Amino acid sequence: MVITVLAADAAYICELTTALALAIACAVLSVFVVSRRWAFIGEGIGHSGFGGAGTVWLIAAFVPAVDHAVWAPYAGVIVVSLATAWAIAFFTRSGKLNSDAVIGIFLAAMLAWGILAQQLYMRRLGHDPIGWNVFLFGHMADVAPMFAAASVVLCAAVIGTIILLEKEILAYCFDPAIAEASGVRVGFIHYLLLLLIALTIVIGARVTGSVLVPALLVLPGATALVLARRLRTVMAGSVAVALLATAAGIAAGHWSFLPAGPVIVLAMFVQFVLAFSLARLRSV
Amino acid sequence: MRHKAHVLLLLTIAPFSTLAKGRLGLPNQIPEMPVRGMPSDDYATSQRPCYTFSRVPIAVEIQHLDFAFSSDPVLQGIDLSIDRGTTLGLVGPNGGGKTTLIRLLLGMLRPDRGTIRIGGMTPAQAVRRGNVIGYLPQHLQAPTGLPLTVRQVARLGLAGKTGMFRAVAADDLTFADSLLERVGVADLADKPVSTLSGGQLQRVYIARALAPRPMLLLLDEPTTGIDRAGQQRFIEFLAGLKKELLLTVIFVSHDLRAVSAICDRIACLNLTLHYHDVPDHLPPDLVYRMFACDLEAMGIRDGRVCMHGQSGSAAGQLSVVSSQLPIIDAATRN
Numbered sequence: 001m002v003i004t005v006l007a008a009d010a011a012y013i014c015e016l017t018t019a020l021a022l023a024i025a026c027a028v029l030s031v032f033v034v035s036r037r038w039a040f041i042g043e044g045i046g047h048s049g050f051g052g053a054g055t056v057w058l059i060a061a062f063v064p065a066v067d068h069a070v071w072a073p074y075a076g077v078i079v080v081s082l083a084t085a086w087a088i089a090f091f092t093r094s095g096k097l098n099s100d101a102v103i104g105i106f107l108a109a110m111l112a113w114g115i116l117a118q119q120l121y122m123r124r125l126g127h128d129p130i131g132w133n134v135f136l137f138g139h140m141a142d143v144a145p146m147f148a149a150a151s152v153v154l155c156a157a158v159i160g161t162i163i164l165l166e167k168e169i170l171a172y173c174f175d176p177a178i179a180e181a182s183g184v185r186v187g188f189i190h191y192l193l194l195l196l197i198a199l200t201i202v203i204g205a206r207v208t209g210s211v212l213v214p215a216l217l218v219l220p221g222a223t224a225l226v227l228a229r230r231l232r233t234v235m236a237g238s239v240a241v242a243l244l245a246t247a248a249g250i251a252a253g254h255w256s257f258l259p260a261g262p263v264i265v266l267a268m269f270v271q272f273v274l275a276f277s278l279a280r281l282r283s284v
Numbered sequence: 285m286r287h288k289a290h291v292l293l294l295l296t297i298a299p300f301s302t303l304a305k306g307r308l309g310l311p312n313q314i315p316e317m318p319v320r321g322m323p324s325d326d327y328a329t330s331q332r333p334c335y336t337f338s339r340v341p342i343a344v345e346i347q348h349l350d351f352a353f354s355s356d357p358v359l360q361g362i363d364l365s366i367d368r369g370t371t372l373g374l375v376g377p378n379g380g381g382k383t384t385l386i387r388l389l390l391g392m393l394r395p396d397r398g399t400i401r402i403g404g405m406t407p408a409q410a411v412r413r414g415n416v417i418g419y420l421p422q423h424l425q426a427p428t429g430l431p432l433t434v435r436q437v438a439r440l441g442l443a444g445k446t447g448m449f450r451a452v453a454a455d456d457l458t459f460a461d462s463l464l465e466r467v468g469v470a471d472l473a474d475k476p477v478s479t480l481s482g483g484q485l486q487r488v489y490i491a492r493a494l495a496p497r498p499m500l501l502l503l504d505e506p507t508t509g510i511d512r513a514g515q516q517r518f519i520e521f522l523a524g525l526k527k528e529l530l531l532t533v534i535f536v537s538h539d540l541r542a543v544s545a546i547c548d549r550i551a552c553l554n555l556t557l558h559y560h561d562v563p564d565h566l567p568p569d570l571v572y573r574m575f576a577c578d579l580e581a582m583g584i585r586d587g588r589v590c591m592h593g594q595s596g597s598a599a600g601q602l603s604v605v606s607s608q609l610p611i612i613d614a615a616t617r618n
Contacts, residue, residue: 165448167446168448174427182440182493183415185448
């Protein structure tokens, strides 16, 4: 039945391609996010994406040209996500606050800013910004083929980067201080990984919404790390978890009233609980 | 058309290739330093002048170094020269500036005044080359996070030496694997590094530090928190390793006993350099002032340091007469 559907439904193929490519990219990155303890950073950057879209909506309220540019909110998401990542590093390095507090500050502030911008737009133009709830909660119907292509390109970029810079990324994620002392350009690797995370958040905001997209950057890796002990097995397990959950969520979203995003995240959560239980049983 | 594609590809890659090692015009060989004599610090001069007429290149040269954290001076007027192939013990009380000096050597901090040269390069250049300095930090990072094997962790040391977008050379990988054997963890090579004990982990991290075949090895308090037997084993292990790999070693410790068993020279650091290359004794009153304790109470009697590097005289090192540590003199060292 699924195969027949796949052959017949181009829109479904678009949705599936977008989501599955994103799932692979997020799964691979999540292993590094979890091992570097960046789960909360992922959260902060994810919500700051909404602030980025909000900034663009505020500009669009006064500049009609921006309002008509479909790509503009996504550009805002990337720019503000990266700026937030930089700001988190900057305020943490000052030494007066640790990164937890700084991330919490930016997470809340960016979310509030996004909501405020949406309200200002509404007041000025009399309607919600186009697609504003999509950025918060995701919306998989009517996803354009261009978007699917962008998702595939992102996936290729993530995998390509990991392959090309494998030894630097592993050295940095295992021990950044020693990596720096042995000549690895840790600053470059740090911001490169954050750039890839920001890009997945741009795509993921459409699939699951910016509220839930950080889960895609944590759950697959965490699930695999609970069960597997070798890096390759962890990577493969992470991708498998993400693909399974995403396929289930997209199918649920397409064929029922359920929204794709929450189903994807909950399917990952169920797998995590199962994996954790299995690991506990194994060790007993 | 294909030719254009190749040109386009090269133009795309070219900006990245400048990031690759070996393209920055850095020397491939550490330059031979001229023969030189250097007076030691004031304390020694007041006793007897001491000159290093060494014919090997100088591994580390520090001149007129000052460093302060905001208004809090940590290092003042440091002049230090370390010959290639020797082991320098860097001792001093807690807060004396030992770890700060290590961080300055690694380029993590910039001196307020003065210069540091490692094999003729600045610390930043030396670190960027990736095969000049190996570092074992004081607090070993517990391996929570990435599920790597012991072999993979040892090979991480090669990441900086090999440039970005380049594969690690096969002989480097072979050398890293042989180091695992040398440090005694070859049978654990394919085990997850998270299952190792503290001592085994330290050995893996030493293998990681030595994998790029560095000229200089920095050990920051490697025997702190280890029992006497463990310290002894570590010292013997390090002695063999440095001989085999022709390392220059800086051994930082506040434990004079651990240092004296292996080091050719001792530098006492407490804001300023109090002692280096003093010909005869490690003065009891200096040790007392630095550590507020008695040489004899530490089990060190008749401490004797010979002059180093001077032709014709016996090169030797600090002799420690102690029930715990062996007497190491010129005969047994060579």
